[in-house]
Amino acid sequence: MSAVCVMVLGTTSGAGKSWLATALCRHYARQGLRVAPFKAQNMSNNARVVAGPVAEGEIGSAQYFQSLAAKAEPAVGMNPLLLKPEADTRSQVVLMGQVSPGLSDMPWRGRSETVWPHITAALDALREANDVVVIEGAGSPAEINLHASDIVNMRVARHAQARCLLVTDIDRGGAFAHLYGTWALLPADERALIKGFVLNKFRGDAALLAPAPEMLLNLTGVPVVGTLPMWWQHGLPEEDGVFDxxxxxxxxxxxxxxxxxxxxxxxxxxxxxxxxxxxxxxxxxxxxxxxxxxxxxxxxxxxxxxxxxxxxxxxxxxxxxxxxxxxxxxxxxxxxxxxxxxxxxxxxxxxxxxxxxxxxxxxxxxxxxxxxxxxxxxxxxxxxxxxxxxxxxxxxxxxxxxxxxxxxxxxxxxxxxxxxxxxxxxxxxxxxxxxxxxxxxxxxxxxxxxxxxxxxxPTLETVFDGLADFLERHVEPGVLDALIRKD
Structure with missing residues (x-):
């Protein structure tokens, strides 16, 4: 496999995974690298129609925009499993772009082993064709009730040996507890894949965060590599909710x-x-x-x-x-x-x-x-x-x-x-x-x-470049290059 995989995990839904993954796609694409996004499973009724191996199919909108940011042709393999909620307890399952009635009727936990070979095949194909694959997780990787049937977070990270960033929404409060708790709930081999913490949606004087980042580093061995200020008007479409x-x-x-x-x-x-x-x-x-x-x-x-x-x-x-x-x-x-x-x-x-x-x-x-x-x-x-x-x-x-x-x-x-x-x-x-x-x-x-x-x-190109510029200003120097440096 030629590609290095960088994965964005979050302490919660809405922490900023999609935003950060999109910015990373544009950052690495601007280095002249072949870049592709990937999310094993997305749950969203926001979808786009893209190219497929046989017929056009659906992927989550976030991966569609990430592919544009990566200057790549959007394809169904970038989001092999899409769940489209139809009711509180029922979703339409889209596998490799096409609706699968059989999977839609299958129990949630029962479908993971059925779809896992499709997920790994799609990811491995992207790794063969690119220099960098930017992978987005879903929800939190520390949902211990779902860990055994996980197909979108740490199981993907282990398969790809991804270098992972864990992002949290500091505007919600409790950010350092969220970061430490998420890290602590992971098995030791999965903790080793976490290379940096990112604080998102920060408002105020960053100097007042001390000594928390250093204390967190002493507890986990993982540095805080970026503090991203609150930014309301970045222009990227919202994935999960209406904007106000x-x-x-x-x-x-x-x-x-x-x-x-x-x-x-x-x-x-x-x-x-x-x-x-x-x-x-x-x-x-x-x-x-x-x-x-x-x-x-x-x-x-x-x-x-x-x-x-x-x-x-x-x-x-x-x-x-x-x-x-x-x-x-x-x-x-x-x-x-x-x-x-x-x-x-x-x-x-x-x-x-x-x-x-x-x-x-x-x-x-x-x-x-x-x-x-x-x-x-x-x-x-x-x-x-x-x-x-x-x-x-x-x-x-x-x-x-x-x-x-x-x-x-x-x-x-x-x-x-x-x-x-x-x-x-x-x-x-x-x-x-x-x-x-x-x-x-x-x-x-x-x-x-x-x-x-x-x-x-503003065009989407303007938006993508703005995201990358913002990320580059607020991440510690050398971190983004180090994430893709082959050992």
């Missing part, structure tokens, strides 16, 4: 966009570029009051369209959307949101659920057993109303959906016909203010942003 107004760019608000944040929201990270547009405020709406004053209402993707539609009605948000549309306000539905804007949901295969939509578009969606997973480039036809700027724009995005949507026949008989502005993918109502589209990732396309906002926003 703390990360909103300063300046006068000219446009407020409210995104409905239902329980099974998917691909929420595609809205990150909107936060970077000058004058735009992004709001996560969970109540009708959250929609008040919004210029746009966005119905995002959903991993469970029927269940999230029921939640929408229980909150009274269906009325808020209808009132907004009746006033001529702009409404955008993406994927599951598009399906909800239609009149009817038909499920003959037990995929999602039957029901009535909001009826703002005269459409009918039928859920098929086969899942559409593909990268898509398509051109908008002529649009009217607030979406007219998209007319003629060619956009790049991706599709992940079971539903297939068509004009509702009974509504067509009553002359209520949707304007199909992209064949099979996007429809607009007669008045022009409601638009539904199956393509995710529209706001990641600079052409779409320029058309809608007339603004140039």
């Amino acid at each position: 107004d703390k990360s909103r760019a300063a300046g006068a608000v000219k446009l407020t966009i409210a995104v409905i944040a239902w329980p099974r929201i998917s691909n929420l990270d595609e809205f990150q570029p909107l936060k970077n547009v000058p004058g735009v405020r992004l709001v996560w709406a969970r109540t009708p009051a959250d929609c008040a004053g919004a210029d746009w209402l966005v119905l995002p993707g959903s991993k469970s369209t029927a269940a999230d539609l029921a939640w929408l009605r229980a909150q009274g948000l269906d009325a808020a959307v209808a009132e907004h549309a009746a006033r001529g306000g702009a409404v955008l539905g993406i994927c599951g949101g598009l399906q909800m804007l239609g009149k009817t949901l038909v499920d003959m295969h037990g995929i999602d659920g039957n029901g009535s939509g909001l009826g703002l578009l005269p459409l009918e969606t039928a859920f098929n057993a086969d899942k559409t997973v593909r990268r898509t480039t398509a051109s908008f036809g002529a649009l009217s109303g607030p979406w007219s700027a998209l007319s003629g724009i060619t956009a790049f995005g991706y599709e992940i959906h079971h539903g297939q949507t068509v004009q509702h026949p009974a509504m067509a008989a009553n002359c209520d016909i949707a304007r199909e502005v992209i064949p099979g993918l996007a429809w607009q109502n007669a008045s022009g203010n409601v638009l539904g589209c199956y393509m995710h990732g529209l706001f990641e396309d600079p052409r779409v942003l320029r058309a809608l906002f007339g603004a140039t926003v």
